[in-house]
Amino acid sequence: MKSLSVYFLSRAVIASAVLSLVIPGVRADKRAAVDDLPSDGVISNGVAFGFLPSDGYKVASPAYAMAQINSKLGGKASTYGFYAQISSTTFDGSQLLDRLDDVVTSGxxxxxxxxxxxxxxxVTSSVASQVARVLEQFTVKGVEVWLRFGHEMNYYVADGTYQGTAAEFITAWKNIHASVSKNPKIKMYWSPNIGTSNTPIAPYWPGPSYVDIVGIDCYPNSSPLSPSAFSSCYKDFYQTYSTANHIPFAIGETGYAGSSGNSAWLSQLVNQDMCEYPNYIAASWFEYNKEENFLIVEGSSLILSSTQxxxxxxxxxxxxxxESAATSSLSTTIGGMPTILATETSSATTTKAASETDFRASKVFATIDR
Structure with a gap:
């Protein structure tokens, strides 16, 4: 695993000691996700930005290669999201391997x-080993992998897509973790959906020792878009799981339906005060036309211009x-840009349940049973 180049703005040795004190039992090298991001990828206001390109399956948008998106955008996506299902105790990863060449080329x-x-x-240790072997076919070619295993678990259990209890999910997560943690190029990325009273997040938390990156999926759809949509989506979750556990925060997928709000939402994603969100390292856009039109690169020329x-x-x-050079923070880099990985202790807060009328969960848009 890549070593995490972290240091207090004063001395590296002090930072290392402080990190070990405030995160007992969590290896410093598990905070190395920031080093994975490509140095030549798109970075806007310190946020490495990428896409989940449409797979063209039962959706209005055709399949897009990342090479196509990058060419049209005029920049290289920093992240590349895609979906696959474990539909039996035999997992061959064909959905992912179909994209292997495009992923490798994208960087x-x-x-x-x-x-x-x-x-x-x-999801036994045997299944987990199969997952690890599939992902190894990417990492042997130099690809860094952030595995969003069982993403949006709190919603998908409620709607029946996933089956089992929160405790069983955590056991499955730990089985996957045990298999992939042997590969230094794979990070475990915990990514629930917006929590509600019926879909709580906390029961599915595996604990910081088993998580390298945290994020939450949120699709605001209020019209007009609220200027505080970003904080409504992410702030409580960020404080509870990223700040409190000293874990990088990345948005695994998001989007806004409709041309009138796409650019406004994208602007919020990349124009936050990063001193308030020092652990926020990356975001990925759902580049699909699926029930709603989320396209910001492959859509209209006007939206593309705003995106660029x-x-x-x-x-x-x-x-x-x-002011960000306080002794309560650690400095590192993402793609050559300075970012701060916060180490201040924050009391855990309960993630605010977003109104179903305000936020559209990505449950509607994930590809199932290809």
């Missing part, structure tokens, strides 16, 4: 969302103020 961090549609209890301005010509450069 992006690969973010496979591997969905167990068999019961959690059947926001992603390629953002004048903001992350949290680079002198």
């Amino acid at each position: 992006a961090v690969f973010q496979p969302a591997i969905m167990p549609t068999i019961p959690f209890s059947e 301005q926001l992603l390629l010509h953002n004048t903001k450069k992350g949290c680079d103020s002198a």
Whole structure:
């Protein structure tokens, strides 16, 4: 695994000691996700940005290669998301391997969302080993992998796509973790859906020792878009799981339906005060036309122009103020840009349940049973 180049703005040895004190039992090298991101990828205001390209299956949008998206955008996506299902106790990863060449060529961090549609209890160490072997076919070619295993588990259990209890999910997660943690190029990426009273997040938390990256899927759909949509989607989750556990935060998938709000939402994603979200390292856009039109690159020329301005010509450069150089933070880099990985202790808060009328869960749009 890549070593995590972290240091206090004063001395590296002090930072290392502090990190070991505030995160007991969690290896420092598990915070190395920031080093995985490509140095030549799209970075806007310190946020490495990428896409989940449409697979063309039962959707209005055709299948897009990342090479096609990059060419049209005029920049290289930093992340590449895609879906696959574990539908039996034999997993060959064909859905992912169909994209192997495009992923390798892209140079992006690969973010496979591997969905167990068999019961959690059947995700044994044998199944986990099969998953690890599939992902190894990417990593041997130099690809960094952030595995979104069982993403949106809190929703998919409620709707019946996933089967099992929260405890069984955690056991399945730990089985996967045990297999992939042997490969230094694979990180475990915990990515629930927006929590509600019927779909709580907390029961599915495996614990910081088993998680390298945290994120939450949120699709705002209010019209007009609220100027506080970003904080409504992410702030409580960020404080509870990223800040409190000193784990990088990345948005695994998001989008906004409709041309009137696409650019406004994208702007919020890449124009936050990064000193408030120092662990926020990456975001991925759902580049699909599926029930709603989420396209920001392959859509209209007007939206594409706005996307290019926001992603390629953002004048903001992350949290680079002198005030951010406090001794409560650790500094590292993403693609050559300074970012702060916060180490201050924060009391855990309960993730705010977003109104079903305000946020559209990505459950509607994930590809199932290809």
